[in-house]
Structure formats: C-alpha cells, structure tokens
Amino acid sequence: MKQIFTHTLGLLLAVTLVATEANAQQFTKRKQYNSVGITLNAMNYFGDIVPKASFASFRVAASRPNVGINVTRRFAPRLSGRASFAYGRITAEDSKAADQNDPDARYRYNRNMNVRNDIFELSAVGVFDLIENRNNYLKRPDFVPYVFAGVAVFHHAPKGLVEGGNTGGLTTGSYIDLQPLQTEGVSYSKTQISIPFGGGVRYKLNKSFDIGLEIGWRKTFTDYLDDVSKNYIERSRLVTPAAQYFGHDNVRNTTDFTNFNEPGQMRGKGNEKDWYIVTGLTLNYILAPRVKSPKFR
Structure with a gap:
C-alpha cells in the first residue's frame, strides 16, 4: 500500500507540474476564477479496531x-488550488467490528477496545482536472473527473x-479522554x-x-487515532482508574488466551x-470574476 501511495502521489505531482508549465502561458487571468463550497460526507477509518487486520x-x-467548507482558485485549464476546513468523527468498537467466531478476529473481540475521535482538519490541495477548460467559467465542461493531493494538519482527541x-x-x-492516560506508556500529540x-x-x-x-x-503519521498501537504495559504504570x-x-473474561x-x-x-477516509458530496458556488472594461482617452 505504501508503494501504491508513493507512486500515485509522485505521478500526480509530475503530471501537475508539466500541465501547469504548458498551460500557464495560454490561460489568461481573465479566465481564472474563484469558488466557495460546502461538503457533506461520510467518515471512516483504518486502524487497529477494524473487522480484519488489513x-x-x-x-x-x-x-x-x-462537514466542511472550502475555497478554490482556478489557475490553469486543468489546475486549481483548494483550501478546506472540515470537522468529522470516526468510531470503532471491537465488540461490533470483530467476529468472535472468526479465529483471526477473536483476539480483537476479546481485547474489547472502543474509540470515538473528533477530528478537525485544515488542508491545502492541488486539483488536477482530467478534462481541461481553456475558456471562462461560463463555458466550463458539464462533467469533469479529477484527482487531488496535498497536505493537511488535523487535531484529534480519541x-x-x-x-x-x-x-x-x-x-x-461516560467517555474518557484517552491521550492523557498513556495507556501504552507513550505520549503522542493531538495535532x-x-x-x-x-x-x-x-x-x-x-x-x-x-x-x-x-x-x-x-x-497519517500516527498510530494513535484509536489509542491502540503496540503492547500492554505493567498495570502499576497506569496510575489512574481510567488508565x-x-x-x-x-x-473480556475469556479462556481463549492465557495472560x-x-x-x-x-x-x-x-x-x-x-488512516481516515472521507467520502461525500460537494456543492460549489462560482464567484463570477469582474470584467474590467478598457479605458479610452
């Protein structure tokens, strides 16, 4: 999966740079425009509390x-830049995700972990259209597939x-904030x-x-969206009842596993x-650019 991600991102960036260089000279500022949008999505995650270890x-x-809001700037016939702010939640429960009758999932069922994590995300991405538009926004294509990649900072609280x-x-x-508990003896950042x-x-x-x-x-570059990563530690190191x-x-009380x-x-x-994944709908409103009339003397 890491190789697929690396190759996909590298190819996208390379194509974007080539397209930008080739089209920038042919796409005048009078054809550039901005848009604002809202998004309504479904949010999921991939981690340690899932049905299968994959x-x-x-x-x-x-x-x-x-849910989120975004601002997009059209720079070239195929290329736009988009800044977004979004809020969402991921949830997971071993008791519902793991099948106790599945030998590969019984361990996770007996572990009995659960998590709810609210995530606030600020992102900036480049959007590359697979169908170009060399005209103004009024003559943009009716249907456009696209790809995107960029960087984001997010705050989470499992x-x-x-x-x-x-x-x-x-x-x-009751719900307890897990990050301060250091349930595995590890301190990790919420940002x-x-x-x-x-x-x-x-x-x-x-x-x-x-x-x-x-x-x-x-x-992401953290294994603690679900507060689960490595091994159990000595109970004596867990200094509060919550920890x-x-x-x-x-x-769970079980005889399936010793110690x-x-x-x-x-x-x-x-x-x-x-990882976390966001899937859903976006509605964008185009801010019509002002057209300056030529001045005559």
Missing part, C-alpha cells in the same frame, strides 16, 4: 458525518466509552500532519453552481499507521 477493512455501520465490568469507580456510559489524496467527479448544474462526488484518503480500565482491565493483557502481550498491530 488496510481495506472497515465497518460501514461505523460511518459518521463529516475518547473511550466506559462500558461496565471492573470500572474502578468510573461512571458507566498531526496528514497527506490527503483521492479523486472525484464534478457536474455543472448551471452557470454558477457545480456539484461533485469525491473520495479522499488521509495518510487502568482502558489500558488493562476492559478485556491476555499481561505486560508485553500484543495490544495492537504496531506496524502500520492509521
């Missing part, structure tokens, strides 16, 4: 809303639900960088509005970073 595995029922059992006095049904990339199609509704369908992946509950005591949550035992895969 990148393509996610639980559709765990999808949550994502929280866990107290479900019962040996809660150590915690209120059942992170990601690489957004993907593609979509855009349809011209009328002279002022476009509607689009888009799917975008976010390659002891989420870092040690919330496993299931003992120090050094596997808690997460630990060899892959987490």
Whole structure:
C-alpha cells in the first residue's frame, strides 16, 4: 500500500507540474476564477479496531458525518488550488467490528477496545482536472473527473466509552479522554500532519453552481487515532482508574488466551499507521470574476 501511495502521489505531482508549465502561458487571468463550497460526507477509518487486520477493512455501520467548507482558485485549464476546513468523527468498537467466531478476529473481540475521535482538519490541495477548460467559467465542461493531493494538519482527541465490568469507580456510559492516560506508556500529540489524496467527479448544474462526488484518503503519521498501537504495559504504570480500565482491565473474561493483557502481550498491530477516509458530496458556488472594461482617452 505504501508503494501504491508513493507512486500515485509522485505521478500526480509530475503530471501537475508539466500541465501547469504548458498551460500557464495560454490561460489568461481573465479566465481564472474563484469558488466557495460546502461538503457533506461520510467518515471512516483504518486502524487497529477494524473487522480484519488489513488496510481495506472497515465497518460501514461505523460511518459518521463529516462537514466542511472550502475555497478554490482556478489557475490553469486543468489546475486549481483548494483550501478546506472540515470537522468529522470516526468510531470503532471491537465488540461490533470483530467476529468472535472468526479465529483471526477473536483476539480483537476479546481485547474489547472502543474509540470515538473528533477530528478537525485544515488542508491545502492541488486539483488536477482530467478534462481541461481553456475558456471562462461560463463555458466550463458539464462533467469533469479529477484527482487531488496535498497536505493537511488535523487535531484529534480519541475518547473511550466506559462500558461496565471492573470500572474502578468510573461512571458507566461516560467517555474518557484517552491521550492523557498513556495507556501504552507513550505520549503522542493531538495535532498531526496528514497527506490527503483521492479523486472525484464534478457536474455543472448551471452557470454558477457545480456539484461533485469525491473520495479522499488521509495518510497519517500516527498510530494513535484509536489509542491502540503496540503492547500492554505493567498495570502499576497506569496510575489512574481510567488508565487502568482502558489500558488493562476492559478485556473480556475469556479462556481463549492465557495472560491476555499481561505486560508485553500484543495490544495492537504496531506496524502500520492509521488512516481516515472521507467520502461525500460537494456543492460549489462560482464567484463570477469582474470584467474590467478598457479605458479610452
């Protein structure tokens, strides 16, 4: 997957640079324009709390809303720049994602982890249209497929639900902020960088509005979107009731595994970073550029 991502991003950037150089001289400023838009999406994630231990595995029922706003600038016949701000939520539960009758998933079912994570994202991407428009916005194509890639900064805050059992006095049904607990003895930042990339199609509704369908992946550089990464640690290092509950005591009572949550035992895969994915609709309004009349003396 890493090789596919690297090759796709490299190809996109190379094509974008070539297209920009070739078209910049032929696309006058009078044909450039701006647009503003809103997005309504579904949000999912790939990480340690999924049905299968694979990148393509996610639980559709765990999808949550994502909303955003964006500003786009058309620079060339195929190239635009887009800045966006979005908010969304990802959720995951071992009890629902992992099948206890599946030998490959029983471990995750018994681990019994859950997470809810609210994510705020600010991104800047380059958008490359597969169909060019050398005219002004009024004569833009009716249907345009496109690809995009860029960079984003996001703030996340994973929280866990107290479900019962040996809660150590915690209120059942409450959500606890997981990052300060250091459930694996690791301190990680809530502010992170990601690489957004993907593609979509855009349809011209009328002279002022476009509607689009888009799917975008976010390659992150953290394995803690779900607060699960590596191994269990000594219970004595978990100094609060909340840390002891989420870092040690919330496993299921089972005879399937010996010393299931003992120090050094596997808690997460630990060899892959987490991803999140955004899929949905965009409605863009084109800000008609002002046309300056020539001055005569």
